[in-house]
Amino acid sequence: MRADRLVSLVLLLRQRGQLTADVLATELEVSTRTVLRDIEALSAAGVPVYAERGRHGGFALLPGFRTELTGLNHDEALALLTAGSGRGEQVFGLSSALASAMRKVVDALPESHRTTASEAAQRILVDPETDLLSRRLITKEVPDATMLEVRRAVLAGHKLRVLYAATGQEPQWRTVDPIGLVTVRDRGYLLARRSGEDRTYRLSRMQAAEELPEPAERPNQVDLDRIWRDRSAQFLADGHLTVHVRVNPARREDLLNAAVAVRAETPDPDGCLRLELTFQDAWHAEWSLWQLGPNAEALHPQSLRTALHKRATAMAARYESTVGDVT
Structure with missing residues (x-):
């Protein structure tokens, strides 16, 4: 101690x-x-x-004094090496820097920890690129030059020009005041302000960027976690559809992967789950629940139940004849 x-x-x-x-x-x-x-x-x-x-x-x-990392114990060294195996650094273009830093950490470790920590880290895997269903997680790469300019502007507190392609729009140059960078499930976001309004930009939609010499208009101290929670809540409140669903627990993950967000989850006495979910719109909710067939039931809103009933009725009518009747 x-x-x-x-x-x-x-x-x-x-x-x-x-x-x-x-x-x-x-x-x-x-x-x-x-x-x-x-x-x-x-x-x-x-x-x-x-x-x-x-x-x-x-x-x-005394100025210039340096010391080695001999104070790291085994678990601290393991934590550093394991954290370095995650893929979040790829989103911000820091993979090579992280690899270099990990080499320096390993080199500075006491001899007694170096081998054991490295071997232990090989037995812990963080965020692999493929899940148990063999679905490969796709991360859109941001050009290195673009990510470098974004990072510099964020850290230096300078204004930033970005060539940004919003959904369904042609790329346009925008000048923003960057606040911070956030990564969520291998998606990177720039939190910024533009003309005094809060803005959130997906890094994968940035085609080019340029750090400007002018200082950004932003607070000196920020709580990125709080800002992200506030913006997430605002995002869910703007034009999205809230749906109540009963689902077979075996298909829970499929439903969660399709939804924008989960607001609440409670078990039913019969073993099913009741979920309060957010979808982009009515079509998105209808499509997502249709994929699960009888394993999920929309409880609310009634308009969604009606849409699914019409779709099921039309499908049943299409296949009402026997296979032998098809010519």
Whole structure:
């Protein structure tokens, strides 16, 4: 425990510069006296920690001091290597950078952890490209040059011009104020503002991009998780259809894959599931439920039940004659 705390103390000083004993104690969740003892232990071990006296004083490391990642334990190293096996970095064009970073992490690991962590990571697979039904997950690639410009603008806080092809429209240049990047199920999105209005752009629809020198009009601090939740809620509220369905649990995943979102899910006494789902429109809901045949039943709205009944009646009439009657 103490070895981990000493490493954390050094990393805090490296990353944040001069800190008081009280701040270090709060960050490390120990007493000030413990921090002072740890400082003494680091000094005795040759780590160049020095104290600045006075009202604005504190502890700091000599400029340029570096240390190896010898504080990583086995599980921490495994977590890093496993996280690096995910495919989210492909969406943002960071796969080569991640591979380089993982090599550096492995090289910096203590010898006792290097082999065991690497072997353990081979036994954990995150987000494979194919699921158990042999369906290949398709991720549309964003041109490297385009993704580089988008990333630079987001991180630098500059305005961004993008050649964007919205659904059913010809590509158009737009100038936006980028806020952040989000990846969901291998789809990448740019959260931005345009002319003061919130906008969400799918990265795969960007054909070109250019970082501009002008600063973006955006807050200095953002909560991307909250912003994404708010925009998702707004998206579901704009012109989508809410449907109540009973479904055979064996076909649940097929239905969820077809829907835009799941709002609620409860079991029925007979073993079926009741779902409240969101679809793009009435046609999308009708098509999705028709694929499941008798394994799903639309409960609401009545207009959807009527549409499915008409479709089923027409299909039954088409096949009413026997096979032998077909010429």
